[in-house]
Amino acid sequence: MNVIVVNGKEYEIRPEHESLTLLQFLREELHLTGTKNGCAEGTCGACTVLVDQKAVRSCRFKLAKAAGAEVLTVEGLIREDGSLHPVQQAFIDAGAVQCGFCTPGMIMSALDLLYKNPEPDRESIRKALRGNLCRCTGYQSIVDAVELASKRMMTAHITHQYGQ
Amino acid sequence: MKNCFRNDALQKVCGTARFADDLSFPEMAHSVPVYSDFVHARITAVRVEEAQNMPGVLAVQTWKDVPGALCAGQINQDYPILVKDRIRSTGDVVAVVTAESRAQALAAAEKVTVEAKPLPVILDTEEAIKQGAVVIPEGLPGNIINHHKVRRGNPESRMNDAELIIEEFFETPLVEHAYMEPECGICVPRDDGVLEIYGSVQHPFSTRRFVCAYLGRPLASVVVHSHAVGGSFGGKDDTASIVCARAALAATALGRPVKMLYDRPWSMRESYKRNPYKMWYKAGFAKDGRLVSVISRTLSDSGAYTSTTPWSTWRSAAQNIGPYVLEDIKADVYGVATNNIFTGAMRGFGSPQTNFAFEQIMDMAAEKLDLSPLEIRRRNAVTDGSTTITGQVLDDHTVSLVEVMEKTASSIGFEEKLKQSSHGVPGKDGKLYGAGIACSYRGCSIGAEGKDFCCATVNVQFDGSIVMDVSVFENGQGAPSAMIILTSEMLGVPVEKIHYQASSTASIPDGGTTVASRGTLVGGGAIKDAVDKLKVIIAEALKAELVDEGEEIEFRDNRIYGSRGRSLSWEEAGRKMYLARVYPFAFGTFQAPPVTWDEENGQGDAYFSYVYSSQAVEVEVDPEKGSCRVLNIVASHDIGKAVNPPMLAGQIHGGIVQGAGMALSEKFLVDEQGKALSLNFSKYKIPRATDYPDITAHIIENPDPLSPTGVKGIGEPALELISPAIANAVAAATGQRLTSLPLDIKSLHLKESE
Ligand code: FES
Ligand code: FES
Numbered sequence: 001m002n003v004i005v006v007n008g009k010e011y012e013i014r015p016e017h018e019s020l021t022l023l024q025f026l027r028e029e030l031h032l033t034g035t036k037n038g039c040a041e042g043t044c045g046a047c048t049v050l051v052d053q054k055a056v057r058s059c060r061f062k063l064a065k066a067a068g069a070e071v072l073t074v075e076g077l078i079r080e081d082g083s084l085h086p087v088q089q090a091f092i093d094a095g096a097v098q099c100g101f102c103t104p105g106m107i108m109s110a111l112d113l114l115y116k117n118p119e120p121d122r123e124s125i126r127k128a129l130r131g132n133l134c135r136c137t138g139y140q141s142i143v144d145a146v147e148l149a150s151k152r153m154m155t156a157h158i159t160h161q162y163g164q
Numbered sequence: 165m166k167n168c169f170r171n172d173a174l175q176k177v178c179g180t181a182r183f184a185d186d187l188s189f190p191e192m193a194h195s196v197p198v199y200s201d202f203v204h205a206r207i208t209a210v211r212v213e214e215a216q217n218m219p220g221v222l223a224v225q226t227w228k229d230v231p232g233a234l235c236a237g238q239i240n241q242d243y244p245i246l247v248k249d250r251i252r253s254t255g256d257v258v259a260v261v262t263a264e265s266r267a268q269a270l271a272a273a274e275k276v277t278v279e280a281k282p283l284p285v286i287l288d289t290e291e292a293i294k295q296g297a298v299v300i301p302e303g304l305p306g307n308i309i310n311h312h313k314v315r316r317g318n319p320e321s322r323m324n325d326a327e328l329i330i331e332e333f334f335e336t337p338l339v340e341h342a343y344m345e346p347e348c349g350i351c352v353p354r355d356d357g358v359l360e361i362y363g364s365v366q367h368p369f370s371t372r373r374f375v376c377a378y379l380g381r382p383l384a385s386v387v388v389h390s391h392a393v394g395g396s397f398g399g400k401d402d403t404a405s406i407v408c409a410r411a412a413l414a415a416t417a418l419g420r421p422v423k424m425l426y427d428r429p430w431s432m433r434e435s436y437k438r439n440p441y442k443m444w445y446k447a448g449f450a451k452d453g454r455l456v457s458v459i460s461r462t463l464s465d466s467g468a469y470t471s472t473t474p475w476s477t478w479r480s481a482a483q484n485i486g487p488y489v490l491e492d493i494k495a496d497v498y499g500v501a502t503n504n505i506f507t508g509a510m511r512g513f514g515s516p517q518t519n520f521a522f523e524q525i526m527d528m529a530a531e532k533l534d535l536s537p538l539e540i541r542r543r544n545a546v547t548d549g550s551t552t553i554t555g556q557v558l559d560d561h562t563v564s565l566v567e568v569m570e571k572t573a574s575s576i577g578f579e580e581k582l583k584q585s586s587h588g589v590p591g592k593d594g595k596l597y598g599a600g601i602a603c604s605y606r607g608c609s610i611g612a613e614g615k616d617f618c619c620a621t622v623n624v625q626f627d628g629s630i631v632m633d634v635s636v637f638e639n640g641q642g643a644p645s646a647m648i649i650l651t652s653e654m655l656g657v658p659v660e661k662i663h664y665q666a667s668s669t670a671s672i673p674d675g676g677t678t679v680a681s682r683g684t685l686v687g688g689g690a691i692k693d694a695v696d697k698l699k700v701i702i703a704e705a706l707k708a709e710l711v712d713e714g715e716e717i718e719f720r721d722n723r724i725y726g727s728r729g730r731s732l733s734w735e736e737a738g739r740k741m742y743l744a745r746v747y748p749f750a751f752g753t754f755q756a757p758p759v760t761w762d763e764e765n766g767q768g769d770a771y772f773s774y775v776y777s778s779q780a781v782e783v784e785v786d787p788e789k790g791s792c793r794v795l796n797i798v799a800s801h802d803i804g805k806a807v808n809p810p811m812l813a814g815q816i817h818g819g820i821v822q823g824a825g826m827a828l829s830e831k832f833l834v835d836e837q838g839k840a841l842s843l844n845f846s847k848y849k850i851p852r853a854t855d856y857p858d859i860t861a862h863i864i865e866n867p868d869p870l871s872p873t874g875v876k877g878i879g880e881p882a883l884e885l886i887s888p889a890i891a892n893a894v895a896a897a898t899g900q901r902l903t904s905l906p907l908d909i910k911s912l913h914l915k916e917s918e
Contacts, residue, residue, distance in 0.1 A: 034179015099640025
């Protein structure tokens with residue numbers, strides 16, 4: 001039996017679902033509608049999720065390929081105590097949210113970047129978000145948000161390691 | 165960094181905000197549209213039998229199944245919900261297929277066939293207005309759907325006095341809104357016969373009008389709800405409403421909830437876009453750089469249907485030469501029908517095109533007269549007390565054009581940067597460098613195009629919490645957040661105390677459409693009125709307890725204060741008022757100050773006030789690659805008053821980047837038969853995160869006395885002048901001028917060998 005772990009929960013991949021894209025499975029079968037469909041051709045990034053910690057475009061990712069993998073969607077970021085992930089908080093604080101349709105995908109791409117490069121400069125942030133389209137913000141406040149998240153995460157990390 | 169306030173940010177970063185396609189209802193069926201391969205043709209037969217017999221199919225509906233009007237529209241009632249006997253554009257829909265699942269509906273849609281006799285296809289406005297051209301609109305003698313004029317002074321004779329005459333033709337393309345969320349409409353029939361509509365729509369009241377027209381129902385029998393919308397930029401009115409109407413058509417036939425979700429290619433194919441323009445300008449200047457005469461003619465492509473072309477072209481007439489003083493002008497702006505995808509409202513609404521033309525003319529004249537681009541603008545700029553080309557005297561607000569231009573110029577170091585520009589001679593690295601500037605003024609709100617009013621309610625609850633409802637809708641721009649901030653300031657309460665009602669067409673009267681950057685201005689005006697009334701009610705109810713004769717009650721620091729140390733919390737006040745059988749509830753309205761317009765001569769007070777803007781850029785042109793990179797962008801806007809500065813900056817950044825896309829990369833392509841080619845983002849290039857640099861935005865605040873809150877608006881001013889700023893910078897870099905959009909750098913002869 002094929003399984004897939006989404007936001008820490010295990011689901012069975014039934015044979016009739018194998019031909020679905022990961023995006024269809026998330027939205028239509030699991031009702032995780034935070035992940036968006038902007039183009040279904042792999043060019044807008046609205047559908048970005050993490051598969052085994054790497055950003056993928058779920059509209060072009062066959063569910064069968066995700067068998068056995070761990071998937072993280074925007075719904076999986078909020079912590080058990082209800083507090084936000086620093087990237088989410090930074091998107092709010094920096095005014096990076098307008099219509100919000102690109103936001104889940106942007107946040108997932110930002111996470112992918114921060115895993116690889118915890119202290120990116122603006123240039124690297126812009127490069128990392130190149131695959132995510134946003135029509136509202138002109139990207140600047142999104143870059144601000146990722147910078148802010150990185151700063152806060154580094155500070156938290158240092159306090160955590162050397163604090164007290 | 166000042167944190168941004170948005171009442172909808174939390175759910176949007178958590179993925180719990182519900183956009184239309186995120187909603188589903190029990191027993192919900194799915195509808196899809198059926199297009200034909202024709203662009204312009206007379207239909208002889210639509211065959212649906214095979215589709216009807218496909219698995220899961222519940223209904224295949226054609227024009228015969230439409231209970232109300234076949235055609236509806238914002239101005240002319242000409243857009244068919246389903247075409248009857250004539251296809252006029254590639255976006256026309258002939259049938260709606262509804263099935264248990266979307267996959268079944270899609271499979272069945274393939275089986276609908278259309279037979280038709282092709283008609284000549286006209287894609288060019290000049291062709292369309294020729295004698296003998298096939299007439300596209302129903303019931304009109306020709307393809308001209310509207311004509312706006314400006315007639316002032318004696319432009320012909322004054323042209324003879326000009327020292328310099330610039331004559332130039334400019335052209336702008338079909339531009340797609342490219343909101344990230346495609347259209348989606350859901351209709352849920354209620355047991356009492358009312359239709360509940362959810363949809364990715366810009367203005368629920370407009371959607372309600374479309375739905376009721378096509379379904380032949382009274383307005384009160386349809387409720388359109390508001391919820392998260394993934395961007396509109398003017399683009400989610402007609403088409404998005406018609407998608408909702410098609411869902412309603414299926415839902416009423418089946419007695420079940422129906423969702424109609426558009427995929428991106430359908431959205432690109434069918435939804436209206438920005439009008440392409442052809443503009444011929446002849447501008448005469450005196451030796452000292454002052455404008456003496458302008459004669460202009462503009463053809464605006466409305467596509468196959470009218471939508472708002474008569475309004476957007478009106479703005480092109482009223483703002484025909486930008487923010488300059490001129491006594492003698494003759495301008496003609498025509499809306500022309502073609503077989504292109506129809507066009508209508510898009511952020512900027514008829515001014516980005518004319519600004520692209522005239523702001524280049526100003527630079528061309530400056531160069532010929534050996535003036536700097538700043539100096540020629542200073543000499544012609546409107547200032548306090550100036551008269552516009554429509555005869556309006558600007559004497560009741562601060563006319564800050566020169567102030568904003570100087571701000572932009574000094575911030576970017578314009579004069580210096582212009583001197584460093586390459587003017588066609590590459591630097592050591594082989595690149596060409598240039599700086600450019602542009603200015604604009606933008607009439608606030610909708611002006612003489614339509615009726616300008618809005619309303620709001622403020623409703624204090626038993627426990628002192630506050631519900632507000634404003635007839636202004638969230639499209640992503642953050643209008644409700646601005647409303648909450650304004651109310652919190654007026655009542656002296658924290659924003660957390662105020663809950664914004666997700667307004668529906670049943671919760672508040674129609675407040676006019678969410679267009680023309682008017683939300684904060686008119687909504688704020690209505691709130692101010694409601695809050696003023698509410699304060700009177702509260703004061704009346706509590707005065708015995710809080711103040712002595714002749715003293716005033718104060719609203720601050722989250723409390724209601726009287727004299728001699730007496731005060732109440734909102735919770736205490738709420739309880740006391742309810743126990744005294746007083747409703748702390750007020751309904752406020754705002755009516756824009758009167759405007760006037762004479763269609764015959766294009767004279768009148770077109771708008772009650774104006775936003776003044778100036779933007780400048782630095783660019784680098786690579787002659788080898790034929791590419792242009794924008795290195796720096798500075799923008800200054802006098803928007804009256806900033807309510808939510810971080811969000812305002814976001815509007816400026818977003819508008820500029822959208823406008824820069826129009827300047828350098830965006831052109832919606834159709835083939836020679838009028839079929840859409842740019843059906844997805846791989847074929848329609850909107851700006852990506854790496855394409856433009858950080859923007860420096862200066863917000864200038866000269867509160868507007870005619871706006872109750874001092875606010876004017878920013879959504880559109882941000883977009884309307886970046887393309888000429890970039891074009892002027894490219895000219896400074898290359899020494900050559902590009903007069904059509906998007907700027908085709910490759911078409912310039914830049915390499916030395918050439
Ligand atoms: S929806 Fe997957 S990239 Fe656009
Ligand atoms: S916030 Fe609207 S698309 Fe990014």
